[in-house]
Amino acid sequence: MGWKSKTALTALGLVVVVGGVVAIRTATFKSPTADTSGVKLAPARTVDANRAAEHLAQAVRFQTVSHQDQADDQPAEWDKLHAWLQATYPAAHKAMTREVIAGHALVYTWKGTDPSLAPVVLMAHQDVVPVTPGTERDWKHPPFDGVIADGAVWGRGSIDDKGSLVTLFEAAEGLAQAGFAPRRTIIIVSGHDEEVRGVGARAAAALLKSRGVKAQFVLDEGMVVVSDHPVTKSPVALIATAEKGYATLTVTAPDVGGHSSAPPPRTGVTTLAKAVLAIADNPFPMKFEGPGADMLKSLAPHSSPVVKVAAANTWLFSPLLVSQTAKTPAGAAMLHTTIAPTMLKGSPKENVLPQDAEAWINYRIAPGDTSADVMARAKRAVGDLPVKLAWVKAPDEPSKVASTTSEGWKTLAALAGDESKAPVAPALMTAASDSRYMGPIADDVYKFQPLVLSVDDTKVIHGTNEHVSIANVERMVRFYQRLMETAGR
Numbered sequence: 001m002g003w004k005s006k007t008a009l010t011a012l013g014l015v016v017v018v019g020g021v022v023a024i025r026t027a028t029f030k031s032p033t034a035d036t037s038g039v040k041l042a043p044a045r046t047v048d049a050n051r052a053a054e055h056l057a058q059a060v061r062f063q064t065v066s067h068q069d070q071a072d073d074q075p076a077e078w079d080k081l082h083a084w085l086q087a088t089y090p091a092a093h094k095a096m097t098r099e100v101i102a103g104h105a106l107v108y109t110w111k112g113t114d115p116s117l118a119p120v121v122l123m124a125h126q127d128v129v130p131v132t133p134g135t136e137r138d139w140k141h142p143p144f145d146g147v148i149a150d151g152a153v154w155g156r157g158s159i160d161d162k163g164s165l166v167t168l169f170e171a172a173e174g175l176a177q178a179g180f181a182p183r184r185t186i187i188i189v190s191g192h193d194e195e196v197r198g199v200g201a202r203a204a205a206a207l208l209k210s211r212g213v214k215a216q217f218v219l220d221e222g223m224v225v226v227s228d229h230p231v232t233k234s235p236v237a238l239i240a241t242a243e244k245g246y247a248t249l250t251v252t253a254p255d256v257g258g259h260s261s262a263p264p265p266r267t268g269v270t271t272l273a274k275a276v277l278a279i280a281d282n283p284f285p286m287k288f289e290g291p292g293a294d295m296l297k298s299l300a301p302h303s304s305p306v307v308k309v310a311a312a313n314t315w316l317f318s319p320l321l322v323s324q325t326a327k328t329p330a331g332a333a334m335l336h337t338t339i340a341p342t343m344l345k346g347s348p349k350e351n352v353l354p355q356d357a358e359a360w361i362n363y364r365i366a367p368g369d370t371s372a373d374v375m376a377r378a379k380r381a382v383g384d385l386p387v388k389l390a391w392v393k394a395p396d397e398p399s400k401v402a403s404t405t406s407e408g409w410k411t412l413a414a415l416a417g418d419e420s421k422a423p424v425a426p427a428l429m430t431a432a433s434d435s436r437y438m439g440p441i442a443d444d445v446y447k448f449q450p451l452v453l454s455v456d457d458t459k460v461i462h463g464t465n466e467h468v469s470i471a472n473v474e475r476m477v478r479f480y481q482r483l484m485e486t487a488g489r
């Protein structure tokens, strides 16, 4: 046998071995999430969806708008919302104790009969983002009129996050009226400034910590049931198990200014441009690990055979999975810390040389990285360019990653699956929520709103024509009611 035949035989042997390993791993592949078939779920109670929708429409009319500049906020609107909650949900208010902290944050405690059980914490914030100036007339119904039309509640906050706040109270009211008394304590935390500062949520976490609360789990807004998930092309209930950190870096190139008719060879702007490019051209490597990768692994059994084989054999197909996932910016964002240069400042006039040209670079830090890693990478990238690097404000580090095998996960995943009749998968949230401050009081913090939206539908959140269907309002009330009863009994 010649050397060519021997080489061919060796290559063939290798293919057979690799093929065998791939086949075995595919056949024995297990999702990273726990089996939830043993969870005993509380049955659904009747929901008056139209009444809940009417209540949500009323809540939308309070202009609890968080502005970048706090001086523009109208505190009286929060007071009105609080009074409305008390008037609209009397049984819930009788069953729970209510505390107002840090100005307008709310902490409700529905004391369980068994103090040895770790409480559950359910969250929904009161504030909403402003309507972008100039877009008011693009709304089908004015953003703060709370109009019900075409089978939906229209207005700013109808999803984010008064949708959750109101349906949580609808659920609690129904249960309190029915005489439900939880064994496990249920705590509702409602921050008043989630969209800007998160002062309310931080104060709530500190208060609960001072009382020795260690929650079984925390549930806040985040992901939803996506009706057209890009991987499966069908509905998937996504429960985020972590959220990315948030940091903004300023890059400043000091300069002396002067008249642009006699410029030096380099100005602050050219130095700054080099520095920004150096930072942007040194991206964090993408890795097929963490909650983003776990999502794909969980969906593999529901996906095409190609995805299934690849997800079961990351030892071989990791680079392929990364390149496929990274084809869209949203997919890439799940696999690494992102770098987004957003704002630039040069001189105030076309014929004036800049003093202190400045760029702002926004980072979303993936679990596993830290703000210190971000700073170190930026410093390495700019090398000896004469620029200064500084944080705009103290960075928010990424959250811990919550378990996908804990009792809390099992309860949420079983219920989300039962309500949506869709596969459930963990996910990474690339936006921020109040629940990122709950690390001190819980290991497992989940982010999920129990409503069904298409990828396209999600654009109304923080955008024009925010609205929620009455069918979704009904789903949310039912989910929270069953959750309180399942977790609380």
Ligand SMILES: [Zn+2]
Pocket: 125, 160, 161, 194, 221
């Ligand atoms: Zn929100």
